[in-house]
Amino acid sequence: MNDMRLTERNMTDHKIKMQARGVDVFYGHDQAIKNVDVDIEDNTVTAFIGPSGCGKSTFLRCLNRMNDTIDVCRVTGDIRLDDEDIYDPQVDPVQLRAKVGMVFQKPNPFPKSIYDNVAYGPKIHGLATNKAELDEIVEKSLRRAAIWDEAKDRLDQPGTGLSGGQQQRLCIARAVATNPEVLLMDEPCSALDPIATAQVEELIDELRERFSVVIVTHSMQQAARVSQKTAFFHLGELVEYGETSQIFTNPQDTRTESYITGRIG
Amino acid sequence: MTLAPFVILLLAALVGYAINLRAARAIRYGGSRLHSLQGFHGLFSLLLVIVPVLTLILVWLAVEGGIINRILLSSLPDGVLDGLGSGAIQLIGAEIRSIAGGRVFGTPEDWKLEAAERLITYREISSWLLVGVVGAVSLGLIYFARSRVAAEFRARQRVETITLGLMVFCAVVAIFTTIGIIAALTFETIKFFQLVPITEFLFGTNWEPQIPIREDQIAAEGAFGAVPVFLGTIVIATVALFIAVPIGLLTAIYLNEFAPGRLRKIVKPVLEILAGVPTVVYGFFAILVVAPALRQFGESLGLDVASNTALAAGGVMGIMLIPFISSFADDALSAVPRSLRDGALALGATRGEMMLNVLFPAAIPGIVGGVLLAVSRAIGETMIVVMAAGLIAKMTINPLDSVTAVTVQIVTLLIGDTAFDNPKTLAAFALGMMLFIATLVINVFALRIVRKYREIYD
Numbered sequence: 001m002n003d004m005r006l007t008e009r010n011m012t013d014h015k016i017k018m019q020a021r022g023v024d025v026f027y028g029h030d031q032a033i034k035n036v037d038v039d040i041e042d043n044t045v046t047a048f049i050g051p052s053g054c055g056k057s058t059f060l061r062c063l064n065r066m067n068d069t070i071d072v073c074r075v076t077g078d079i080r081l082d083d084e085d086i087y088d089p090q091v092d093p094v095q096l097r098a099k100v101g102m103v104f105q106k107p108n109p110f111p112k113s114i115y116d117n118v119a120y121g122p123k124i125h126g127l128a129t130n131k132a133e134l135d136e137i138v139e140k141s142l143r144r145a146a147i148w149d150e151a152k153d154r155l156d157q158p159g160t161g162l163s164g165g166q167q168q169r170l171c172i173a174r175a176v177a178t179n180p181e182v183l184l185m186d187e188p189c190s191a192l193d194p195i196a197t198a199q200v201e202e203l204i205d206e207l208r209e210r211f212s213v214v215i216v217t218h219s220m221q222q223a224a225r226v227s228q229k230t231a232f233f234h235l236g237e238l239v240e241y242g243e244t245s246q247i248f249t250n251p252q253d254t255r256t257e258s259y260i261t262g263r264i265g
Numbered sequence: 266m267t268l269a270p271f272v273i274l275l276l277a278a279l280v281g282y283a284i285n286l287r288a289a290r291a292i293r294y295g296g297s298r299l300h301s302l303q304g305f306h307g308l309f310s311l312l313l314v315i316v317p318v319l320t321l322i323l324v325w326l327a328v329e330g331g332i333i334n335r336i337l338l339s340s341l342p343d344g345v346l347d348g349l350g351s352g353a354i355q356l357i358g359a360e361i362r363s364i365a366g367g368r369v370f371g372t373p374e375d376w377k378l379e380a381a382e383r384l385i386t387y388r389e390i391s392s393w394l395l396v397g398v399v400g401a402v403s404l405g406l407i408y409f410a411r412s413r414v415a416a417e418f419r420a421r422q423r424v425e426t427i428t429l430g431l432m433v434f435c436a437v438v439a440i441f442t443t444i445g446i447i448a449a450l451t452f453e454t455i456k457f458f459q460l461v462p463i464t465e466f467l468f469g470t471n472w473e474p475q476i477p478i479r480e481d482q483i484a485a486e487g488a489f490g491a492v493p494v495f496l497g498t499i500v501i502a503t504v505a506l507f508i509a510v511p512i513g514l515l516t517a518i519y520l521n522e523f524a525p526g527r528l529r530k531i532v533k534p535v536l537e538i539l540a541g542v543p544t545v546v547y548g549f550f551a552i553l554v555v556a557p558a559l560r561q562f563g564e565s566l567g568l569d570v571a572s573n574t575a576l577a578a579g580g581v582m583g584i585m586l587i588p589f590i591s592s593f594a595d596d597a598l599s600a601v602p603r604s605l606r607d608g609a610l611a612l613g614a615t616r617g618e619m620m621l622n623v624l625f626p627a628a629i630p631g632i633v634g635g636v637l638l639a640v641s642r643a644i645g646e647t648m649i650v651v652m653a654a655g656l657i658a659k660m661t662i663n664p665l666d667s668v669t670a671v672t673v674q675i676v677t678l679l680i681g682d683t684a685f686d687n688p689k690t691l692a693a694f695a696l697g698m699m700l701f702i703a704t705l706v707i708n709v710f711a712l713r714i715v716r717k718y719r720e721i722y723d
């Protein structure tokens with residue numbers, strides 16, 4: 001299968017999964033994102049870093065058109081998924097979001113059972129034809145999110161009853177269950193304690209085998225630990241984008257250097 | 266003259282405030298540091314004067330009449346009250362009072378005229394006495410408050426304590442009033458059940474609360490089986506909820522999720538205005554528009570429709586409840602955190618799916634609470650049913666028939682001259698008690714659900 005070939009850790013050779021060109025985002029009259037170009041590679045963890053308020057979340061939400069749900073928000077420019085313009089009027093944002101999943105900063109399991117949380121996406125997209133298939137999807141997703149062992153005996157209990165770290169992994173399982181191609185994560189660990197953070201980071205590295213992962217983080221250590229590519233945003237601009245190792249050891253832009261050495265941010 | 270003590274009190278309070286303020290300020294300018302801001306020293310004096318003196322005035326005014334009356338009666342010439350019952354004595358007192366007020370009927374006896382003059386004197390004495398006492402007590406309190414002003418005096422704490430006491434007092438008044446009402450209701454209800462067996466009231470199916478006026482009247486005994494009355498209320502409330510719940514919920518869902526912002530800004534206030542329409546206006550609407558329309562429509566279908574149907578009363582009541590339910594449901598939906606909406610949308614749910622599968626279930630407890638509160642309003646609603654529902658209690662659940670309601674019966678039972686010891690009047694209290702118990706249970710239930718639901722997301 002295509003995927004299998006791409007699991008080698010050859011970082012330069014991945015195909016480009018998403019491509020953004022000249023993206024501007026406005027909230028009313030305020031411009032939050034200025035002319036951003038970025039290539040998101042397949043089977044790669046791409047980290048967006050930058051001081052808070054610089055537009056990382058805003059840009060991330062452009063990639064699955066979640067900005068459509070904000071009335072005042074306007075996105076211009078060109079964003080492609082597998083060479084298809086996702087802002088084309090023909091494209092249904094609902095289907096796009098099934099392909100580009102998202103995990104939020106604060107774990108947000110639905111007030112339903114663990115099983116129903118994970119089964120929700122497959123159900124609305126008709127991914128399973130019978131209960132057995134659905135069970136299989138749920139189990140597979142929970143395994144991928146590394147929470148199967150903790151959850152398997154309590155699938156019918158509410159997802160909101162789990163601990164914060166477990167909830168976040170449940171949300172990852174929920175996002176994975178629709179079989180997305182890209183997984184967006186907006187500061188997925190900022191509400192978690194260090195142990196839960198470590199578990200989720202480990203998970204992110206595993207997810208890379210099947211998905212293209214984009215993660216927003218305010219922790220540079222985290223970016224360095226989990227990502228292969230890093231994009232540094234500052235005041236709505238994409239200042240620098242490249243191999244993570246290179247950004248952290250040999251930044252080209254003085255703003256990047258100041259940020260990673262702790263002088264701005 | 267009754268105004269004078271209040272004016273004196275006000276002046277005294279202001280003077281006390283000013284004196285303490287100046288005294289405190291003087292201490293500060295003298296170089297010492299005040300524990301409390303000077304304003305609190307002023308307020309301390311103000312409250313210290315107002316609270317006791319106002320209490321004094323009110324108590325005085327409350328007991329004044331009774332005391333004067335007693336003095337007056339004992340000053341009457343010997344023998345005039347001999348052999349009179351308490352009712353007759355009261356009557357004489359009233360006559361003297363009305364003479365004193367300048368309303369003389371016929372030619373009263375001389376001793377009554379003299380008594381009236383004495384009454385006027387007593388009243389004047391009492392007024393002057395009150396003014397004197399208020400003045401003296403106020404001065405004393407002002408002096409006392411002034412004597413407390415000192416750098417280290419904790420005026421702020423004192424003011425806070427007094428204010429707290431006032432708030433507790435107000436709360437207690439509200440609570441005790443409620444308890445008093447309940448007690449009165451219970452008392453009358455018990456009296457009713459001594460005349461009419463409780464089983465007949467609760468399970469009897471015949472409601473004819475007419476009591477013979479003359480001993481020999483044939484108009485039967487009067488029957489107090491309340492089941493048809495309860496049934497009427499239930500039928501009307503059910504009709505109301507059948508209209509209000511779906512429309513209210515759909516309105517809320519539409520406004521909350523699908524309506525463009527501008528429409529929402531217009532519709533929400535309009536709904537709130539609708540919630541403020543006096544129910545008597547809805548009543549008019551029911552009799553003048555809805556009932557005739559229903560009747561005509563029914564006749565065109567060949568149905569036999571009464572002129573004051575449960576459907577008309579309940580339907581209009583439902584319209585009244587729509588804004589109530591929709592605003593409750595809207596609040597409940599808005600209280601579902603945005604992160605849940607985003608979570609569902611990010612999974613590729615449509616807005617409809619998100620609403621149906623995520624928002625609505627999460628909001629259900631709040632919505633149920635709102636619906637329950639609407640139920641208790643529906644069964645307690647009076648004006649619409651008095652105007653639009655029938656008077657005769659019928660054992661029917663046909664909404665096209667004329668039914669009566671608990672509140673309607675309470676109103677009709679209490680209208681007119683009836684003694685407070687006959688079962689007809691007492692039945693109203695028993696019905697009121699039932700209504701009270703029902704709404705209390707529903708409200709407690711509803712509030713508990715609403716509260717439980719709040720705990721989840723805060």
Ligand SMILES: Nc1ncnc2c1ncn2[C@@H]1O[C@H](COP(=O)(O)OP(=O)(O)O)[C@@H](O)[C@H]1O
Pocket residue numbers: 027032050051052053054055056057058059070072
């Ligand atoms: N819903 C919104 N409405 C208006 N302005 C917004 C909204 N969300 C974000 N912004 C603005 O856009 C800018 C970027 O925000 P964001 O993307 O959240 O930054 P980051 O995630 O990097 O902290 C900020 O100035 C913020 O105030």
Ligand SMILES: [Mg+2]
Pocket residue numbers: 056057058186
């Ligand atoms: Mg952010």
